[in-house]
Amino acid sequence: MDQVIAARRRLNPRTWSEAWTAGAFVAPAALVILLIVAYPLVRALWLSIHDVVLTRPGQEPLVGLQNYTTELTNPDFWAAVWRSLSFTVLSTALELLLGVGLALLMDQPLRLRWLLRSLVILPWALPTIVNALMWRWIDNAEYGALNALLYQSGLIDGYQQWLSNPDTAMGMVILADVWKMTPLVAILVLAALQGISREQIEAARVDGAGIVATFRYVVLPLLTPTLLIILVLRTMEAFKVFDIIWIMTNGGPANATQSIAIYAYQTAYRSYDFGRGSALGYLIALAIMILAAIYLRLLGRVGRS
């Protein structure tokens, strides 16, 4: 039956004209993408299978997959992958956890919650670079406010090198990212919470469910689709992190915060190795697309159930 309708629709002149209209509407955007994304992607593929080093112009021999195998067997590459993964997992987990908490708080009938609801957008609105600069200054080893605050209140014995100590640098970068992105999670979750009817929650409470049980069995399942989408977007953003780290630490100290994007940038623009840089770009894009595909399946399953 569906097939008959579909076939009839295909023959229907109105559907034909609709397809033409759609083509005309989508064409400008498609052109932009073709010229500024698709064409460069093809060029990047070409670069990635050639040995292209800018300091050695005129010689660009085809090397096949060599750039890829060089990277895939390079411990520096895997170290950078590992750092990106830990940044991604830790920052996303903290942002989700704190964001849900903050949203629940903003959903309580409290005085001044309107003020919290409007101020919460501030960290998110700060440009990434300004946020990174701000935290770089707060975390400053000699004059930073964090050291002053902790030292003057007796919590630390001496000033700490927060950003130039390999043990703490990544933590400080994650802190800065969490500060900026938690509000976005909170805003999205709050919007979802407001979509849940009070009756559902009150019915559960009348049935004797405590706060925790109500949250676990009534609220959380209704929030799941929103949380999953946030999880998808945040992990993909976080995995390609560049600017916040670049401003705060330049990938240092001793590469302790060198994410995969920073590693690729340094390969391409410090040693001017455009071939390997392009191969790295492809590997990162591939990783993100695989993540996206996994998530889309996951979302599809939740959407159907």
Add this chain to the structure above:
Amino acid sequence: MTASSARRRPRGLLRSAVLYGLMLIAFAAILAPFAWLLISSVSRPADLLAKPLSFIPPTVTFDRYAALTFGANPDSSAEGFRAAMLNSLTIATAVTGIALVVGVPAAYAFARLRFAGRGRLVLIFMATYMLPPIALVIPLYQIMSGLDLLDTRAALIIIYSSFVTPFVIWIMRGYIEGISPELDDAARVDGCSRLGALIRVVLPVSVPGLVSTGLLAFLLAWDEFFYALVMTQTNAAKTLPVALNDFIGRHGVDFGLLAAGGVIAAIPPVLIAFVFQRYLVAGLTAGGVKG
């Protein structure tokens, strides 16, 4: 009502004490870092380097703001900063315009029209938005170099359009799907073409969506750092994020100057966020939840 009944029960009292305590922590966590940025920007350099540090500045100065914006005889940092402000404004505005003009018809097509391969096309656009810039930056650099566009605003406008357009499509599609299709069906019955229906019926009721999408697009372009870092060299095209990054590299720079620059760069997005908060949240949820 809740507050008064809570006050009567000890358990309710404890609960609200905890909740207000948490709220206090939330306020402090949100405001303290930014407050320190503001304070640093108006403190005298010597006060910022004092130990023990005083969190409330003994004297306040707005000299840095004057130097960075309208003060006479700007030094090279201030000159660079002023040029960068103008570049950022021009680029973000142009990108927003292009992305809306190109993206909104596509968003309408994806939301309303039935055609083969629609779902796949939407996915391709989404994937474009998700692509890491590092995968594109090298060929784009070579292309811009070949076109003699390195270190121009045009290069950044072109490049930014490639990721702001899919973003606009994504948010606007969600928004248009939320508008009753009967509205444009009625216009069609009255003899409007699809384009006529889009312009005369759908766009006027989509103004809030267009505003929020446009603002988010502006913020996206305003915020961009990576491409700007690679593509720009001089005051001709450097944007605010790059100019601020240059401040860091300069030896002996006053931290307060960096803070003041940061505050100025944050003014447009923060203003937008507070004034249009309702629209922005609507836009974010339309894209985030329905997309």
